[in-house]
Amino acid sequence: MRAVGIILAGGNNNRMKELTHKRAVAAMPIAGSYRSIDFALSNMTNSHIQKVAVLTQYNARSLNEHLNSSKWWNFGRKQGGLYVFTPTITNDNGYWYRGTADAIYQNMDFLKKSHEPYVVIASGDAVYKIDYGKVLQYHIDKKADVTVVCKEMDPSDDVSRFGTIRMDDDMRITEFEEKPMVTKSNMISTGIYVIRRRLLIDLIEHAAEEERFDFVNDVLIRYKNLKKIYGYKIDHYWSNIATVDAYYKTNMDFLKPEVRNYFFKQDPEIYSKVSDLPPAKYNPGASVKNSLVGSGSIINGTVENSVIFKQVFVGNNCVIKNSIILNDVYLGDNTYIENCIVESRDTIRANTRHVGTNGIKVVVEKNERYAL
Template sequence: MRALGIILAGGNNNKMRELSNKRAVAAMPVAGSFRSIDFALSSMANSHIQKVAVLTQYNARSLNEHLSSSKWWDFGRKHGGLFVFSPTVTSDNSWWYRGTADAISQNLTWLKNSHEPYVVIASGDGVYKLDFNKVLEYHIAKRADVTVVCTDSKEADTSRFGVLKMNEDCRIEEFEEKPMVSSSNVISTGIYVIRRRQLIEMIERSAQEDRYDFVKDILIRYKNLKRIYGYKINTYWSNIATVDSYYRTNMDFLKPEVRDYFFGQYPGIYSKIDDLPPAKYNPGCTVKNSLVSSGCIINGQVENSVLFKKVYVGNNCVIKNSIILNDVYLGDNTHIENCIVESRDTIRANSYHCGEDGIKIVVEKNERYAI
């Protein structure tokens, strides 16, 4: 494909509460065996984009470990590759990334040294499948300066998204970033296609004027000066940047049609593979409508839940409508309902956790092995 990819995965998000205390949002586990960033990386790999840069910053250790090899997404066997860029102190600059445009600006040399005519920019917190070739064909056919991939919001509250209005030709006439009240339910998915030279020119000008945000200082600022079009998708798309949306997205994977769309239909979603045994269901356990990952051992009752890798469920445990992240030990007679249990937690026997008003996040760091 005649494009390179940039994935913006460096932002901090307080709406994830305790879940983002030790990891970036792009590294959040999704659907049992995947990370949030896998969906953007897989879409780029399936679109034959060979050269991808991931811009990391906040709590990047877990994300950097996940991205330690490009082989899982098959980037750049001969040309291109997977590049991970974190803020770097140089003779000219010692700033952290001050915004999405500034993150690109600090890595502008990589863009200038590339030869692909187009750039696909995506965020690392979206769950979707998308053929970027079709977006690029649309971008070229419209002779657009920038193409914004958008969708109809299924949420009543659109205040955490960029909201846009298009004319009959799909040219964007209005673009508001995170408005309190909006008359439109068409939202930006955080995916953009732009010509590489055009992007370099816009980023350099923004840097000169001390403007750091890609949406506010480029898209919104240039909407009447440049040809900015919307490309609307009607397939599954979700953003996991709040606790409620993260919970809802994982629960969506309990629906057969969503599982079939992501895992049963070509092309697939790829991720870093752990060498784990298959899940083990011991006599007496019951599992209903749940997603159970490799390495799990189940002794109790699991219902309408997502269990990530290496979860141990003790005797007489009851887990309902919950998400249990990686490497959690649940002691005997534990009851978990409407909760998200943080990874590597050890929940003592006879514990009771239930989210009464919304989703409860359970964080316990007990000693797992007593002498």
């Protein structure tokens, strides 16, 4: 494909509360066996983009460990490959990434040394499948300067945390507001953009000269009347996980047969780093209904409408309902968990009860089971 890929995965997010205290949003576990960034990476490789840069910064260790071998996404190749860039102190620069545009600017050599004429920019915190090749062809056909992938949300959804857009009959974007207090449109930007590589270099360098650091506000919104910016509308599944409620809902969506079928049984595939773990074990007396259970887990109690990730131990007489249990959690006997997200590597002591009464409760036990 005639494009390089850039995945923006470096930002901090306070809306995830304790869940991002020790990992980046792009490293959040999804659907029992995946990480959020797996979806963007899989879309890149399925679209035949051979050269992809992941820009990381905040709490990047877990994410970097996940990306330490590019073969899982078929980027282990002679030409192209997977590049992970973190902020680097140089003679010319002593800053962390100050925004999405600044992150691209600090890795400008990657763009200047590439030969592909186009760039596909995506975020690492969304769950979806898309053929970037179709977006690129649409971009070429429209003779666009920038193409923004957009989606019309349900009227009941809170779109104030997204960039909202309005388009004319030719799909050209006429209005673009980033995280508006009062929304005029349910059409949102999904954070996926296609742009010509040389134009991107020019716009980013110009923004840096004026000390402007945000790609949406300082490039897209600023140039919406000067450049031809078009929207490419999608109508299939897309979900951003950047809040606790959105993360919970996205994982719960995978309990629906149609969502599981779309992601796991229909081409193209979603790839992830594979762990050498045995299958989940269900001991006598275990009861599991409408749930996903990751490999390496041992279930003794009752699990209903929940997502259980890898290497989770569920003790005797435990009851887990409508909850997400992240990797490597030990649940003692007689534990009751409902409407909760239990942080990874937690030990929940026997006879403990956690119930999310006013929304989803994030359970973080301050007990470390591992010596330094």
